[in-house]
Amino acid sequence: NAGVTQTPKFRVLKTGQSMTLLCAQDMNHEYMYWYRQDPGMGLRLIHYSVGEGTTAKGEVPDGYNVSRLKKQNFLLGLESAAPSQTSVYFCASRQGSGGTDTQYFGPGTRLTVL
């Protein structure tokens, strides 16, 4: 069981470039999430998905898009990267809704936008 994995681990982009971050989980979890972590800000939710084919906006969705075409994968896209998107991105997954299930995190992706 690999748990939650993220690809890539590090990336440097130039302003205006695009990229996709991949999150994969092998726990058959229904719910998946994308967060960003910035110094002093804690973890902020970007987008989330409650099942295959569904997505929803979180706290800071602007500048990002997501897709959940397969249950095990949750993709985060940056169409035109900006320096303000320099951050560490975490993916997470959980089996059920509410608080009854633990949320597990991937190892993170460190993105720098120049």
Added chain:
Amino acid sequence: AQKVTQAQTEISVVEKEDVTLDCVYETRDTTYYLFWYKQPPSGELVFLIRRNSFDEQNEISGRYSWNFQKSTSSFNFTITASQVVDSAVYFCALSDVYSGNTPLVFGKGTRLSVIA
């Protein structure tokens, strides 16, 4: 609205000292869950504990203990005889029934430095 407050931004202790990390939460629901996560310098987020609102019994796991008090809406975390390996950022998080399909609400974290 849900909210988690970790008032201590940074704490520094000498090895073997005990240290308590504070967590205060707000929720309108009577059924909710509280979590603690650890983020060591390597960066990953490690789940430590989950506690539901109906269980106010304190929990101990080795050098770690958690004190849940509904009367003060607090879920504090104590490390006894701290070690250098305990140096990390610790996050408290909340999930309640009203959050439904949305994920955890996190505090901003407390950075703990344990000095040898």
